[in-house]
Amino acid sequence: MTGGGPRYEPLEEAALTADLVLPPRKQRIDEVLRHRTRSLAVVLDRLEDSFNMAAVLRTSEALGVQDVHVIKNPDVGFKPNQRVTQGCDKWLDVHRHDSAAQARAALKAAGYRIAVSAVTPEAVSLFDLDFTPKTALVFGNERFGVSADVLAMADTVFWLPMHGFTRSLNISAAVSASLTRAVSWRKERLGVEGDLTPDELEALRARFLKLSLKQRGRLFGSNP
């Protein structure tokens, strides 16, 4: 467009999107971002149950953990039950890996200590873990636990102290217990909850705004 009339500065796409999202939703996004962390990640080793996959995603998202890594089960696709996730997975980064080696490379590149949940003689209690370093918490298959190659990549092996006749928790209960401990430990000892860098915050904010707009489009039949 040339000639008279008002000139519009080119708008950043994110800023444009932000204008179309309602204020309460924006506040919600900012609140979520303030509590979001990449200092903790969840890693799932070859799960097989779609309800468990979904429950773990939901717990991670609710507790503010942004990244979930999935080591693929060769026999079962990673298909979290959508009735259980209630769509929460769209707010997460779900990283899919073909092998333990690939997952390890990604986690190490991101600076994680790898803490594998397993009952071995050298395992330490969840309650003795220091969560000052960035930590990826790894949980194994429902029936077989973590695989040998995953155990071999552990920087730390931990277990959840259980003192009943029951010696194992359902994976969704185990992830919830572990993440709750880790998140509250970091808040109480380090005084931190959300800890994204300004760049990460900006990028996620733009993404969440877009997703909110899409969702609003679907809910109200508009497509702004």
Next chain:
Amino acid sequence: MTGGGPRYEPLEEAALTADLVLPPRKQRIDEVLRHRTRSLAVVLDRLEDSFNMAAVLRTSEALGVQDVHVIKNPDVGFKPNQRVTQGCDKWLDVHRHDSAAQARAALKAAGYRIAVSAVTPEAVSLFDLDFTPKTALVFGNERFGVSADVLAMADTVFWLPMHGFTRSLNISAAVSASLTRAVSWRKERLGVEGDLTPDELEALRARFLKLSLKQRGRLFGSNP
């Protein structure tokens, strides 16, 4: 029997049973008892899903909580899925109540503070709860949360801080997070895990020995 031959002192049934249980199993029973607590209890208000019922029982047993109270759902029986419980419920005291009033009376008679999980304006964070007093943690129906009469009987209302777009955890995840917090709080701040009285210990020990024997009978086809 009169006359010659050895005389047998009448044996306590418990002592007799103890002699028939194998030493490793006895050690296990003693270890479980050492960590068993009645200072925490779980209360389930009208659950409807048999997998959730089962998962909660399993988590409670694994974490050393002896008592689970169930307020009956008028529409659905309390039938925990047995594939998930893996038989753990036989080691628990599951108390069934027809109404919130009945549950309240039982909990108060046993000296519990009633802490109800709900998102209300006055709810305090799970992480600010002091678990010095005996505490019953109450969790509500999967879809509707706790009922009004249960909320009315609360000494404390608490919530699990959630800072994602997801605002609720699956009940099995919520119970696991809450119990893990309560158990670890009591261990770290009060230095206690198991805290049964000598009488309670003795009674439970006798019961667990009997149950172990029954189990062995079933497993090996003997019926001593």
